[in-house]
Amino acid sequence: MSGQFCLVVNPVAGRGRAVRVLPVAVAALAAAGAACEVTESASLRHAQEVAAAAVQRGDAVVAVGGDGLASALAGVAAAGSGIFGIIPAGRGNDLARVLGIPADPAAAARVLTAGATRQMDLISVSVPGQPDHLVAGSVYLGVPALAGEIANRMHWLGGPMVYPVAALRALAGWKPARFRVEISGNGAAEGSGAVVAGQAVLAGAAAGQADRGGAAREPAVVHELAGYAVVVANSAYFGAGMKVAPPARIDDGVLDIV
Incomplete structure (x- = not known):
């Protein structure tokens, strides 16, 4: 994936880990020739508003934080048919774990710039x-x-x-x-x-979506x-x-x- 990334950062995630890993992730994106914009969220609502504006501009939304931020911004991306990715920086990071996104911020940034996407279910x-x-x-x-x-x-x-x-x-x-x-x-x-109500497109390995059409009620x-x-x-x-x-x-x- 190339182009503009909107990094939405939860400054308190992982007891400050999101802020600490941010320069590493930004440097890795820059090394790959990707432009990025960074916003520290003041609240979850603020983070969602920033993400929604980014999706409208056609930018990829990247959650730099834990599962709470990642889950919320995935929903925003799906609602606007946008692109979403994760730099895991929380205490749990289960969503990144499931998607195979590395814990190392530089490696996670390289996943974003690699260009592969996949679909996922949302609730x-x-x-x-x-x-x-x-x-x-x-x-x-x-x-x-x-x-x-x-x-x-x-x-x-x-x-x-x-x-x-x-x-x-x-x-x-x-x-x-x-x-x-x-x-x-x-x-x-x-x-x-x-x-199950929607899907988001995320950075990661390519994967197909299960076909549920024609199933008997x-x-x-x-x-x-x-x-x-x-x-x-x-x-x-x-x-x-x-x-x-x-x-x-x-x-x-x-x-x-x-």
């Missing part, structure tokens, strides 16, 4: 009283959601270990909750509010259960490398519910 999330939005990672309820909130407050612990520690803290006070998951006839998990299936979590998985990993859904693939056109 459309509906929450009452809020506009629908697209995400690239998994959607989860229960202990993983609580653990994510705890991890975001644990600024004193860096690296991927923050997620197992946060999960243990979440489990300590958790009582089983009631979950209802309705999987409609077209494969949408309505109870979780998650459906099946009756809805409802599951009601008491437990600790429900995960609507778009890929195998979440929580900094925890393999929650081994069969899940990010480009197969279906979701795995765990």
Whole structure:
């Protein structure tokens, strides 16, 4: 991929790692002859606005940060039929891991300039009283959601270990909750509010998209259960490398519910 890249940086990602790796990534892009524009985000909304403007200009959007930023900007790119890439710089980096994007910032930048693209599935999330939005990672309820909130407050612990520690803290006070998951006839998990709704084009190895055309519509299936979590998985990993859904693939056109 050549041309203009819009790098959107989360300055607090990875306890400042995004800011530290930025010069390395920019230098690698420049060495490949690629022009880039860098913006530090003031908030997630600001990051999405910057990305949307870049897509309108025809620039490729690059998330320099963790999974939260990458997931949000993938949705923006998909909504505008744009190009999206990642310089992984968070504590988890599961989306980059699934896509095979290197952790080294210079190597990740070279993936961007190599010119190969692939398609991936996104999840459309509906929450009452809020506009629908697209995400690239998994959607989860229960202990993983609580653990994510705890991890975001644990600024004193860096690296991927923050997620197992946060999960243990979440489990300590958790009582089983009631979950209802309705999987409609077209494969949408309505109870979780998650459906496959779009695709983004990302820098990486070329890959095809599964063909779902002509599939017979099946009756809805409802599951009601008491437990600790429900995960609507778009890929195998979440929580900094925890393999929650081994069969899940990010480009197969279906979701795995765990």
